[in-house]
Structure formats: structure tokens, C-alpha cells
Amino acid sequence: MIQLTSIRLREIRLPLREPFRISSGTMVDRRIALLELTAADGTTTWSECVADDMPNYTAETIDTAWLAITRWIAPRVLGRSFEAPGDVHAVLEADFRGHLMAKASVEMGMWGIAATQAGISLARFIGGTQATIPVGISLGIQASPAHLVEKVRDALSQGYRKIKLKIMPGRDVEYVRAVREAFPDAPLMADANNAYSLDDPAALLAMDDMHLMMFEQPLAWEDIVRHASLQTLLKTPICLDESITSLDRAQDMVTLDAGRLINIKPGRVGGFAESIAIHDFCEANGVPVWCGGMLESGIGRAYNVALASLSNFQKPGDLSPSARYWARDVVTPEWTMSADGMVTVPFDVPGIGVTVDVDRIDNLTVRIETVAH
Numbered sequence: 001m002i003q004l005t006s007i008r009l010r011e012i013r014l015p016l017r018e019p020f021r022i023s024s025g026t027m028v029d030r031r032i033a034l035l036e037l038t039a040a041d042g043t044t045t046w047s048e049c050v051a052d053d054m055p056n057y058t059a060e061t062i063d064t065a066w067l068a069i070t071r072w073i074a075p076r077v078l079g080r081s082f083e084a085p086g087d088v089h090a091v092l093e094a095d096f097r098g099h100l101m102a103k104a105s106v107e108m109g110m111w112g113i114a115a116t117q118a119g120i121s122l123a124r125f126i127g128g129t130q131a132t133i134p135v136g137i138s139l140g141i142q143a144s145p146a147h148l149v150e151k152v153r154d155a156l157s158q159g160y161r162k163i164k165l166k167i168m169p170g171r172d173v174e175y176v177r178a179v180r181e182a183f184p185d186a187p188l189m190a191d192a193n194n195a196y197s198l199d200d201p202a203a204l205l206a207m208d209d210m211h212l213m214m215f216e217q218p219l220a221w222e223d224i225v226r227h228a229s230l231q232t233l234l235k236t237p238i239c240l241d242e243s244i245t246s247l248d249r250a251q252d253m254v255t256l257d258a259g260r261l262i263n264i265k266p267g268r269v270g271g272f273a274e275s276i277a278i279h280d281f282c283e284a285n286g287v288p289v290w291c292g293g294m295l296e297s298g299i300g301r302a303y304n305v306a307l308a309s310l311s312n313f314q315k316p317g318d319l320s321p322s323a324r325y326w327a328r329d330v331v332t333p334e335w336t337m338s339a340d341g342m343v344t345v346p347f348d349v350p351g352i353g354v355t356v357d358v359d360r361i362d363n364l365t366v367r368i369e370t371v372a373h
Contacts, residue, residue, distance in 0.1 A: 003040040006372040012364035037109040047109030048300035050267030051101040068102035079373035085110035089273035100270040107271030116351035128309025132342040136162030136316035145178035159341035162316035191216040214239040228258035263292040283312035293318030298331030302352040
């Protein structure tokens, strides 16, 4: 039985080591909402909301999520007894629409509480089986093809198992071709973040013979049908990201053959219960999945690593070491990667698997609010 008594929200500002550019914008530091959850028995844990400060990935932002958590989500979960953490998702979905990232931050924290109460790791609590997970890296849009080639060279030398190249119209074919010519056997994929239209698929068709692992989310973020049309034109598998917000959407993708892979981001689909449901459905239908990243701190990364330990996470996840993005993370130990590109799942550490550096968070906090029962 899980019963929350308080949720403390903190906004921190965590500077990136270098600007990160995708088709919809550039980020130089990360506004992050962290949650500290306390249960009636005194158990505490931390979770993270993955919403950005602008509505350019989804409609949610850190500010809308803050409002949703304090006004609508916290009152529905605080003081209420749940038999299992997976029950939280149904309660929140029944009461109000949308705000999946806000809901996920609380729902995932409930899984962290439950694992801590059980005295086992979060990965073990959800049935994870993979002790190590292959790691991919996401490279933002670069100033020139030559710059991108050097970034890829460095990433390969570090052992990354998958190289994601962010693309956008005008910075796509020439860039990807330069990398493929420089590294004929490198495990490359291209991520468009909704930047293309079915009206003009020429760039995507031009990259179709470059032996990419996948095109991630080339078309509009809510689209399924047009992705199905596009997939008929391409040999390269389409991977849906933003389009997959629920199990229903994953089922639609499979029914329409709108993609061949799914990037499961638990913060995007409302938390672990829906992520596990999507994972299980995909596994039953022969659809590989992998875990993407949202520039999370080490707290959010802990949840992603735990989720990616499930059996059908077949492709390298965006689970880069802390030092890839941050001069100093907010957890100890910081997340690291082996020389051959693997992250170790903390199976034998109870709870989320890392210790939160509260002093570090205190120094980074710019806003704080507590909601209690």
C-alpha cells in the first residue's frame, strides 16, 4: 500500500556543457522540475518532470506542468491509498485530459517509492532482465558537415553503440552523407523531430540508401496516417517518438504499419504503467523498442535506465553518461559508460539506484513549492 503525504517541487537550472540544437530550437541550459515525494511511512524518493521551458517538443512546458501538479495532480494522489504504483495512471487519466509529462513525474515517483519500500531496485521491481544496456548518443545539428563528422568520430571513439544525427531541412542529406562516407559501418540514425512534410519527401528519399538504422519522427508530432504513407516509400524503418503518447497510439502504428520501431520515453506517455504496457504490446508483436532521452538530470536518467532493462528494449538508448551533458550532475555516483558503450543497471541498489545530491540541488534551486496532505 502506498500513500503519499507530500510532494515538494523544485525548479533548478542546470547548464549544458555545450548548446544542443534540434530542428525546433537550441538549448544552452536546462530548466528542470524535480519532485521530492514523501510517503506516510516516511519513505522518500525523487523524480523528474521532462517538460521543456517552451512548447516545442509537446504542448507541455515546465510551467504548465508545475501548475498541473500543484493544482490537479497532487490533490488527487495525496492521502489516497494505492495498492500498486501502476494504479496511479488510471486514476489520473480518468479525471482530466493531457498533461502527460506532469502526470508521469508523480506516477514514476510512486514506482520509486514502491521499490524503496520493497527494499529492491526499481529495475528489479518492474521485472527488468538486462544487467547492462547499450548506449547511444544524440548529436545536435552542427554548423557544417565537417563539424558533424568530427562529432561522430569522437562519439565512436568513446564506444557509443548508436549515433543519432539530428536533422532539419537544409541540414540533412549533405550532413548525413558526409558522415556515412567517413564511417561506412557506423550505426547511424536520423532524427527529424517533425521537421518534414509528406508533400516533399525528397530529402528523406535521398537518405534512404545510406543504411540508416531508422528515421525517427520525420513527420508531424500527432500524425500516424501520413507516417504510414511515408513508410511505403522507404526501405529505412520509421521510428515513432512524439506520435506515441499511449498504448492506443502504439496499436494504431502497428495496425497501419506507420513505423517499425518505437522510442518509449516514460515522461512522454504518462509514466511507467503506460510505458510497460507499450513495451509488452510491442514485444508480443515483434516491434523493437528503445528508450530516448529528454536531457534529463541523473534523477530522470535513473528511471530511464530502469525501464530500459526490460527485455524488449533491443536498440541502444539515449542514456549517455552524466558528463556528456553536465559539468556536474545532481546524483552520486554519476552515470557512466564502459569503454564498449554499456551502462550498468544498478540492480542491487534499492530504489532508483543513485543518491541524490541535495546540497547540489539546493544550490541550483530557483523555485520551490510544497503540496501536503
